[in-house]
Amino acid sequence: MSNSEELERALARYVGAEIGPPAVGPDLVNAPMVRHWCEILGDANPVYTDPDVAARSVHGGLVAPPTMLQVWTMAGVALAGGGGPAADLQQELHALLSEHGYTSVVATNCEQVYDRYLRPDDRVTATTVIEAISPEKTTGLGTGRFIDTRTTYRDAKGERVAWMTFRVLKFKPAQPAQAASPAAAPAKPRRLRPLRSHDNDWWWQGVARGDLLIQRCAECGTLRHPPRPMCGACQSLRWDSVAASGRGVVYSHVVMHHPPIPGYGFPLAVALVELEEGTRIVSNVVGCAPDAVRIGMPVQLEMQDVDEELRLPLFRPVSGAAEEAR
Amino acid sequence: MSGETLRFDAVRDGDRLPELAIPLTATLIVGGAIVSRDFTPVHHERAAAQAQGMSDVFMNILTTNGLVGRYVTDWAGRDAVLQRVAIKLGAPNLPGDTMTFSGRVVARDETERAVDVEITGANAWGHHVTGTVRVRLP
Amino acid sequence: MTRTLRDAAAIAGIGQTEFSKSSGRSELQLACEAVKSALDDAGLSPRDVDGMTTFTLDTTDEIEVARAVGIGDLRFFSRTPHGGGAAIGVMHQAAMAVATGSAEVVVVYRALNGRSGQRYSQGVASDVVTSDLIHWSWYLPYGLLTPASWVAMFTQRYLHETGTTSEDLARVAISTRRHAVNNPNAFFHGRPLTMDEHQSSRMIVAPLHLYDCCQETDGGCACIVTTPERARDLRRGGVLIRAVAQAAGAEQEVMTSFYRPSLTRVPEMEVVAKQVYAMSGLGPRDLDAAVIYDAFTPIVLWQLEAFGLCKWGEAKDFVRDGGLDLGGRLPANTHGGQLSEAYIHGMNGVNEGVRLVRGTSLNQPARNDHVLVTAGVGVPTSAMILGKM
Known part of the structure; x- marks a missing residue:
């Protein structure tokens, strides 16, 4: 029998199994823990923290935020321990997959359905079943297996108060070079840099000085953008440049939604701006909602340092234009 | 959040929620892990996070769940009752970034007086979280 | 019936730039200058050209050269692989194009900063600045990145x-x-x-x-x-x-x-x-x-x-x-x-x-x-x- 068949058989034994005895919440649902949660998350809903308002609310008294569901039975500091023998079947399963090279884990999905909000002094008990283990799948992170668990939460009377399904990917990390993640990258992604060459460096130097330049043929005066070394009208290699006034109108535009590319901020308005000098340039429109950009909208140049190293000529609707376009 | 709770009859399919920008401070990320009793080291120790290939500590899923719930009830009001929160996780939330929530009503259930809200929490890397929240309204 | 390229094409003009150890300009510009010079030699205008061919190794796209020189619509373009082995390959492509009526005036070109830019003697390079990358650089910083x-x-x-x-x-x-x-x-x-x-x-x-x-x-x-x-x-x-x-x-x-x-x-x-x-x-x-x-x-x-x-x-x-x-x-x-x-x-x-x-x-x-x-x-x-x- 091959190694992989052996693993499949071993995994099959976990499917459908309860991971261990029910987890009993070490604390009753209580106001201090709820207050700490609301404070750090900035949740100002008074039904969680103000007994008087809560009493007049649809709940008739204080309740805990339903999304705190998992908190009541979390293992706490024990989670920081690591190592040691597996405490339940779920840990045992993870250890088995780690042995087979699926060393990393990431949570991918979580669904919670609440039968009722928990109240102070509720005692929560959780029972977890391993519902499914997928065959090996290829993902952006690496090849791995999805593990689905289902946890049922009950109160002291044994009545169900909520259930949750949780999906994790246990995976073999892809080679670092192909990992499209923040791994080993700066905390904040940045826009892609333009490459510089003989033919465009002077233009970016203009931007650094605060000028939006337009290349001009020194023989026939034809303006051209994007820059190129020869004039297509008269084949002259002599050229200079003029600074654009910065006034223009939107000739066409798009709103980027998908895929969200790190470093830009989506949705993102990109426009083809026709400058009053007659050339066109692709840029972003800032200062209005992306979906408020319209063809024909008057815009004005705005030089912006988008990060420590990159300055870009961007455009902003001239005042009132965004409202008029609507 | 406003005192008034949205009435079911006032909510239309396609209604957009106001955006909510959450600054991702280390305080929020570490504090969120601690108040949710999630002491997994990657959420409070930078070295542990870096050993997993991340640049810094990153937000745990319980905090994300909590923020998703807050985003919807901030909009709907205090008497709105969350019935279901289903989320899918993407790019991690790291300190120094900002997560901006946007949302849209995608379904109305007349009998239950409940609406489904599709939410997205986007950071500089892309979508940290996408999901659907079902909330019952008066 | 057998068709061959015998007597089917001719060379009407040649052009070149100076040769140096450091041109001080882009490969795109060198290509433009060489093409213009060949057109002048032949007494043709850029608008007469309807075909272009070069090496796959060239960092300058045919259409970049066409745009810069003011060449109009093209009916034929092709590239030949394998380094120096392409040198007569490109002539073969051009002759076939002309013989079959696929094009009437084909420009063959090749331009490189082989000493001041990417030196083939230094082995495989990963950071060649091609005309294509400069083209995309007008869009990358603004996020216009997808088809x-x-x-x-x-x-x-x-x-x-x-x-x-x-x-x-x-x-x-x-x-x-x-x-x-x-x-x-x-x-x-x-x-x-x-x-x-x-x-x-x-x-x-x-x-x-x-x-x-x-x-x-x-x-x-x-x-x-x-x-x-x-x-x-x-x-x-x-x-x-x-x-x-x-x-x-x-x-x-x-x-x-x-x-x-x-x-x-x-x-x-x-x-x-x-x-x-x-x-x-x-x-x-x-x-x-x-x-x-x-x-x-x-x-x-x-x-x-x-x-x-x-x-x-x-x-x-x-x-x-x-x-x-x-x-x-x-x-x-x-x-x-x-x-x-x-x-x-x-x-x-x-x-x-x-x-x-x-x-x-x-x-x-x-x-x-x-x-x-x-x-x-x-x-x-x-x-x-x-x-x-």
């Missing part, structure tokens, strides 16, 4: 000028999907598309929805080209290539030709259309079916107009009238297209074109004497008309 985004920029303007709507784009997707429903090889086999599904599908790049975009597919396609005489003796006989042509338009960029007077026409496709009609002696009215390159729904509309199947701005009416459907004016993408069968970069469309002429399409139209097959839009492109032997 959908480039096509969307043209689409927005097209919708604005012609009154075409997102629903019209949906009609293209729906028609194509209807064909895929009957095709077991199609990703969307058995799954029709409704207007509602299209309109509520998520935005990829506004104004393009998910279902305005083709799929991403793993797969391969191939076909065999031989002489008609040889094909006649083979098991399946042959499908005749009645005409085939390629073209790049004046002021062409790769996907981002945003600087032409109009954004709502595809001049390169108009040059292709003119050629295939002239070569075959056929016209739009002779076409019985088509495989129209459909990486995105709007490009189908622009091609209907470029090939003269309707007037400019009226492709929406052509589609509303069911023109692309079986039984319509021009049944198109009967395999489900790249939108609904698979995206194999147009080559699955070539195979469907052959099936249409053979009469073996899963959505076979009644008439199939002449079938148009087109290639990518927004880039230097090509098309052919297939017919019966």
